[in-house]
Amino acid sequence: MNRKMMFTVIAMTVLAFSSIALAAGNLNMYNWGNYTSPELIKKFEKKFDVKVTITDYDSNATALAKVKAGGHGFDMVVPSANYVKIFVEEDLVLEVRPDQMENFKHVAPEWRNPPWDPGRRYSVPWQWGTVGIAVDTEVYKGDINTAAIVFDPPAELAGKINMPPEMGDVLGLVLMYVGSEPCTTDKKALKKARDVLMAAKPKWVSLDYGLVEKMPRGDFAAAAYWNGAVFRARLAKPSIKFGYPREGFPVWMDSVVVLKSAKNVENAKLFMNFIMEPENAALISSFARYANGITGSEKFMPEDMKTAVEIVVPDEFKNAGVFLPACSKEVNDYYTAIWTELTK
Numbered sequence: 001m002n003r004k005m006m007f008t009v010i011a012m013t014v015l016a017f018s019s020i021a022l023a024a025g026n027l028n029m030y031n032w033g034n035y036t037s038p039e040l041i042k043k044f045e046k047k048f049d050v051k052v053t054i055t056d057y058d059s060n061a062t063a064l065a066k067v068k069a070g071g072h073g074f075d076m077v078v079p080s081a082n083y084v085k086i087f088v089e090e091d092l093v094l095e096v097r098p099d100q101m102e103n104f105k106h107v108a109p110e111w112r113n114p115p116w117d118p119g120r121r122y123s124v125p126w127q128w129g130t131v132g133i134a135v136d137t138e139v140y141k142g143d144i145n146t147a148a149i150v151f152d153p154p155a156e157l158a159g160k161i162n163m164p165p166e167m168g169d170v171l172g173l174v175l176m177y178v179g180s181e182p183c184t185t186d187k188k189a190l191k192k193a194r195d196v197l198m199a200a201k202p203k204w205v206s207l208d209y210g211l212v213e214k215m216p217r218g219d220f221a222a223a224a225y226w227n228g229a230v231f232r233a234r235l236a237k238p239s240i241k242f243g244y245p246r247e248g249f250p251v252w253m254d255s256v257v258v259l260k261s262a263k264n265v266e267n268a269k270l271f272m273n274f275i276m277e278p279e280n281a282a283l284i285s286s287f288a289r290y291a292n293g294i295t296g297s298e299k300f301m302p303e304d305m306k307t308a309v310e311i312v313v314p315d316e317f318k319n320a321g322v323f324l325p326a327c328s329k330e331v332n333d334y335y336t337a338i339w340t341e342l343t344k
Helices: 005-022 038-048 060-071 081-089 101-104 167-177 187-203 228-235 265-275 277-289 313-319 329-342
Strands: 026-032 051-057 122-135 160-164 204-207 220-226 240-243 251-256 321-323
Touching: 026 060, 026 228, 026 265, 026 313, 038 051, 038 265, 038 277, 051 060, 060 081, 081 251, 081 277, 122 167, 122 228, 122 265, 167 220, 167 251, 167 329, 187 204, 187 329, 220 321, 228 240, 228 277, 251 265, 265 277, 313 321
Parallel strands: 026 051, 160 204, 160 220, 251 321
Antiparallel strands: 122 220, 122 240, 122 251
């Protein structure tokens, strides 16, 4: 082979591999709706020349079912803590060892070794928060620090209540309201919770998402919902307030995992490391208004998040929060039966 031909072959080979690399410059993320910072995505795309596509889902159960069905094309998903364990046990995610990534040093100590992912071998923190009570105080001026607002509502709020269609959060909240705990196997407590839900349902107007937009425009006047979304609703309408149920309330964390079926694993790893950088984690929180679990991110976030009652749990309610565990199959079957009856 002469030199000219050799260089031509080399050039064609390089071009071929460059085309492959360019075609692989994608990342497909499956995440909760209205939960991903556009600014974060633009920054990642620009830095790594990777095109990110976001597909929304509306519940952990929806995400799990879609991933298990296959043929989805997603690289990453963002399940809640009680579902991360299920994804791992169902062999749906890769052990990508975030604990060995450069930016893992920024993960807050309390989130480095969680029970649902010991040692953080699979997941990276996305955001965490609480489930509480949102009330428009123009409509109701009484005590809002109780789940009775949605489970045994005052007359002013009857027919004006929304509940999130997320089984684990609603069942966890009502079980604490009746004096039990999430994931209990106590059939009496489960029946009591079921009875409270069925009695309350006629006083609800919807089982729906979209509180950020819908509550400020008056579609409903009260809701059980996630703290960051209520914060965003309050910014649109200051009379919307957030209450912490004294009977107990769920605490949760959503984390990013890489799927075993991922086509863009290396890009997914890049993204994991990227969101553990404090300034980037702050972009996530600044958009959706939840805490993120990354030390040092606070200084990059809006000032109003540092004192917001939706983000900073008042001292009197700190012991009422319960982190939602991953329930056993037996309990999940009970939950599903109750939820199916409730949502008919």
